[in-house]
Amino acid sequence: MTISVVSGGTRGIGRTLSLRLAALGHQVIALYRGDDRAAQETAKAGDGRIETLRCDLARPEEIRAVCDEITGAYGAPSVLVNNAGVNRDRPFLSMTAEDWDTVLATNLSGPFHLTRALAPAMAEAGGGSIVNVASTTAIRPRANGANYCASKAGLLQLTKCLALELAPHIRVNALLPGFTDTEEVTERYRLDDPQRLAAVLDTIPGGRLGTAEDMADALEFLVTARSGYVTGQQLIVDGGHFMG
Helix, strand or coil, X not given: CCEEEEECCCCHHHHHHHHXXXXXXXEEEEEECCCHHHHHHHHHHCCCCEEEEECCCCCHHHHHHHHHHHHHHHCCCCEEEECCCCCCCCCHHHCCHHHHHHHHHHHHHHHHHHHHHHHHHHHHCCCEEEEEECCHHHCCCCCCCHHHHHHHHHHXXXXXXXXXXXXXXXXXXXXXXXXXXXXXXXXXXXXXXXHHHHHHHCCCCCXXXXXXXXXXXXXXXXXXXXXXXXXXXXXXXXXXXCCC
């Protein structure tokens, strides 16, 4: 049985990623920080293939404990998806040290600690695939998001370093969603306003927002043998919004 771990795996894009891996026959351990209801609903939707475990990715001691629990119960995972992330958007000159530290701790240090805890077991078991979910704002800045953009830019460089050091048995790639039709993106960019939504759509050659299923399609490619010769890469899924 293929074991997969998905951080932030019970809400938004992460929930869809967990469900896709479960549909592929994986046993999924979906980590979540605090929304018990979302965790219960995701586990139910997984039809026995998703277990949810609480873990705050900003707390290294919780990461170590949950990883010991996972490897003790299931053995080494073959897939790790570092998806958990938080936003504390604020103009830079109003941004507090806590705003900065919380976002960096979750979005960048969290993947470091989670990968560091699981990679040795993955390598010993024969390897696997790690996917770091970044964002197109990792390569194109936006106002009021210096902490978030910096965390995701760091995650891209961490991806390359891990791909180099964990090769050849563990592949490491980054998935970069663009504007995706989720509650969080709608709220952050106020896309419930038809005029704002139209303005955003005018900048996307694909003519629509992405869906969580679009991101799951990309993830499926990155964790299967079809991408067996792909590592250290950035897969941008954004309808052509950003062309680097």
